[in-house]
Amino acid sequence: MTVTQDKPLHHHTGAGLPAPFAVAGTGVHLPPTVVTNEQLTRSLDTSDAWITSRTGIRERRRLAPDLATSDMCVDAAHQALDAAGTAPAQLDAVIVATYTWDQPLPSTALIVKDALGAHRALSLDVTQAACASGVQAVLIAAHLLQNPSITTILVLAADCASRITDPTDRTTGVFFGDAAAAVVLTRSETAGAGLLSYDLGSQLSYDVQVPAGGSRLPTSASTLAAGAHYLRMDGRSVWNTATTRLPESITSAARQAGVPLDEIRHFFLHQANLNLLTETVKAMGVPQDRVPVTVDRLGNTGSAGLFTALHSTVAAGGLQPGDTYVLSGIGAGFQWGTLCLRHA
Template identity: 75%
Template sequence: MTLTRELPADTHTGAGLPVPFTVAGTAVHLPPTVVTNEDLTRTLDTTDEWIVARTGIRQRRRLDPGLATSDMCLAAAGPALRAARLTPADLDAVIVASYTHDQPLPSTSLIVKDALGARRALAFDVTQAACASGVHAVLLAAHLLQNPSVTTVLVLAADCASRVTRPGDRTAGVFFGDAAAAAVLTRTEAAGAGLLSHDLGSQLSYQVQIAAGGSRLPTSPDTVASGEHYLAMDGRAVWDTATTRLPQSITNAVRRAGLAPADIDHFFLHQANINILDHTLRELGVPAERAPVTLDTLGNTGAAGMFTALHHATTRGRLRPGDTYVLSAIGAGFHWGTLCLRHG
C-alpha cells in the first residue's frame, strides 16, 4: 500500500536543486576481523538463533586496536576516487559523517583531508545525527555542488561502534559493526540528474545516547567508572520510531519529486535491522529486491550503512543512468531523513 499520512510538524520537506550531479564512484572498507554470532555467544547471554530472528545479522566487522575512524575513511577514499577516475587534487570538499570521531579536536575530516593530500578541499564533519549523518552529508554535498567553484565532493561515512559499546551489553553488542564507505559526487551534464527532493525530520529523545564526555557531563573518574561513555539504547523506542518515520519520510520525499514509492528503482536504506527494513518496504508497497541488504554480513554500520547498499548496487551495474533512488536513514536524536535522487 502507499502511505497517505500528512506531513508532521517536525518535518522539513524541500524541492530539488537545479545543478545536476551524479555519483561518480563508490567504495567500502571493511576491517579484516570478523565476529560471528557464535563468537558473541561466548561472552554475551544470547544465541545465534535469537540474533538472526531479531536482527537478521550473522556477522560483523571489528576495527583493530591502534586504528581509528580516519584510517577506515582513508581506506575507502582511495578506491572511490579511482572508480571516479579522480585524484585527491581534484577534490573541492571532503565531508566525513561519523559519531565515532578520532578525537574531539582536531576534526576527523581535516585529518582525512591532510592524509589524502587534498590540499584545496574544504573539510566538514557531520556528527551528531549518528546513523542519519550520511543523509545530512549528502544533502550538504548537493548544496555545495550548486556553487560554480565546487565540482567534486568526497562524502565519507564511517563508524566504529565497537569503541563505544559497553562490554557485555547484550543489546548493542549484537547489532553494530565497524565499516567505512565513500561516495564521490561530481557535477554532470545529464539534465535532470541529482537531487529531486528531500525530507528531514527530528524529535528530541535521549533513548539512544552517549551521556558523558560533553559540556553537561564532562569526563571524570565517576563517569568512566559508571560506563556513561558507552552507547545506551532503548531497542523498543528505536523500533517504534524507525518503523513510523522511515516509511513516512520516504513517502514525503518521493511525493515532493512528483513520484510514488512504486516509481523508485532503488532504495538504499539504513542497515539497522532486517525487521525494520522489511516493515518499511511493506508499508511502501515495494518489492524487497529494490532494497539491497548488507546488514546480514556487516551488522549496523551506522552512517556507513546506506552507502554500503549503494555500493552493492553500483559495483553490480544495477544503478543505471536515469534510475531514481532514495537514500534514507534514522539516527539517535532522533534524526531521520530521505533524499530522492536521479542517477546521472
Template identity: 65%
Template sequence: MTMVYATDQPRSLSVRPPVPLPITVSGSSIHLPDTVVTNADLTRTLDTSADWIVARTGIRERRRLAPELAVSDMCIAAAPAALAEAGISARDLDAVIVATYTYDQPLPSTALMVKDRLGAGRALPIDITQAACANGLQAILLAAHLLQVSAQAILVIAADCASRVTDPLNRTTGVFFGDAAGAVVLTRTETTGAGLLAWDFGSQLSHDVEIRAGGSRLPTSAQTVAEREHYLRMDGRAVWAAATTRLPESIRAAAYRAGLDVTEIDHFFLHQANLNILTAAMTELEVPMQRAPVTLDTLGNTGSAGVLTALHQARTEDRLMPGDTYVLSAIGAGFQWGTLCFRQG
C-alpha cells in the same frame, strides 16, 4: 539547508517534478576491517544465542576494527577507490566531508586529518557528527548544495567504529553494531533530468539512544567511566517505533516532492540497522523487498556507513541503470532522519 515536507498530502497530477540539482555519484567504495565477529563469537560473552540474534536482527556477522586503528584510518582506506572511479585526484577536491559519530578525538577535526593524509590540500574539511546513523545523508545534502554554489568535486566519507562505544556486556547493543566506511565522490552532471530530485529531513528530540558522558554536561571522570556512561545506550522498542514510522513517512514525502509515486522508485538504499525494520518499512510502503539491498546480514549496523554500503553494492553489481530512480533513507539518534531521492544519469 534542510527541509521538512508534509507527508499527509496525496500525490496530485498538478505537482510538477522539480528541476533536479544536477549532481551525481561519480565514484563509490567501501572499506571493511579484516576481523570478522560471528554470532557464535558473541555468545561466549553475552547471554544470548546465535539463533536469537538472527531472529531479532537478521545479522549473522560483523566487522571489528583493529585496536591500533581509528575511524580516520578506515576513511583513508575507503577513499582511493572512489576517487579512482570518479577520475578525480585528491588535489582537485573542493571539500572532504567526514560523517561519523565515532570520530578519532574531539579535537582536531577528523575530516582535517583525512584531508591532510589524502593530500587534498585545497579542500574544505567538514565534520558531520551528531545525527548518528543519518550523518551520511546530511553530508550528501550539504555536498549537493556546495556543488550548486562553486564546488566541482566533493568527497563524502561515512564511517563508524561503533565497537569502541558499545558496552561488551550489554546484550541489547552488543549484537547490533559493526565497523565500516563508505565513500562517495559527488560531482556535477550534465545529463538532462538526472541528479538530486528532492529531499526530506526531520527531527524530534529523544534520549532513547544516547551516549551520556564525555561532553560539557557530564564531563569525563572516574565516576562516569566506572558507571559505564561512555557507552551507547539504546531503547530497542523506541528505536523500532521511530524507525518503522519515520522512514516510510520520509520516503513518501521525498517521493511526493519528486513527483513520483513510491512504487515508481527503482531502488531503496535504507539504513542498515535491523532486517526486521527494513522489512517493516518496505511492507508499509507496499514495495517489494527485492528493491532494498541488504548488507547488514554480514556487516551489522555500520552506523553512518550503512546506507553507502547498500548503494555501493548495487553500483558494483551494475544494478543502477541510466534513468533509474533511487532513495537513500536513514534515521539516527536524536531522533534525526532523512531521505534523498535521485535519478541516475
C-alpha cells in the same frame, strides 16, 4: 529519558536543486576481523538463534585496536576516487559523517583530507545525527555543488561502534559493526540528474545516547566507572520510531519529487537490522528486491550502512543512467531524512 511528547515534530520537505550531479564512484572499507554470532555467545547472555531472529545479523566486522575511523575513511576514499577517476587534488570538499570521530579535536575530516593530499578541499564534519549523518552529509554536498566553482566532493560515512559499545551489554553488543563507505559526487551535464527532493524530520529523544563526555557531564572517574561513555539504546523506542518515520519520510520525499514509489528503482536504507528493513518495505508496499541488504553480514554500521548498500549496487553495475533512487536513514536524536535523486 523518553521522546518529548509536548513539542511538535520538526519537519521540512524541500524541492530539488537545479544544478545536476551524479555518483561518480564509490568505495567501502570493511575491517578484516569477522565476529560471528557464535563468538558473541561466548561473552554475552544470548544465542545465535536469538540474534538471527531478532536482528537478521549473522556476523559483523571489528576494526583493529591500532586503527581509527579516519583509517577506514582513507581506504574507502581511495577506492571511490579510483572508481571515479578523480585525483585527491581535484576535490573541492571532504565531508565526513561519523559519531565515532578519531578524537574531539582536531577534525576527522581534516585528518582524512590531509592523509589523502586533498590540500585545497574544504573539510567538514557531520556528527551528531549518528546513523542519519550520512544523509545530511549528502544534502550538504548537493547544495555545495550548486556553486559553479565547486565540481567534485568526497562524502564519507564511517562508524566504529565497537569503540563505544559496552562489551557486556547484549542489547548493543549484537547489533553493531565497523565500516566506512565513500561516495564521489561530481557536477554533471545531464539535465534532471541530482537531487529531486528531500524530507527531514526530528524529535528530541534520549532513547539513544552517549551520556558523558560533553559539557553537561564531563569525563571524570565517576562517569568512567558508571560506563556513561558507552552507547545506550532503547531498542523498542528505536523500532517504533524508525518503522513509523522512515516510510513517512520516503513517501513524503517521493511525493515532493513527483515520483510514484513504484517508479523508484533503488531504496538505499539505513541498515539497522533486517527486521526493521522488512517492516519498512512492507509499510511502503515496494518489492524487496529494490532494497539492497548488507546488515546480515556487516551488522548495523551506523552512517555507513546505507552507503554500503549503495556501493554493492554500484559495484554490480545496478545503478543505471536515469534510475531514480532514495537514500534514507534515521539516527539518534531522533533525526531522520530522505533524499530522492536521479542518476546521470
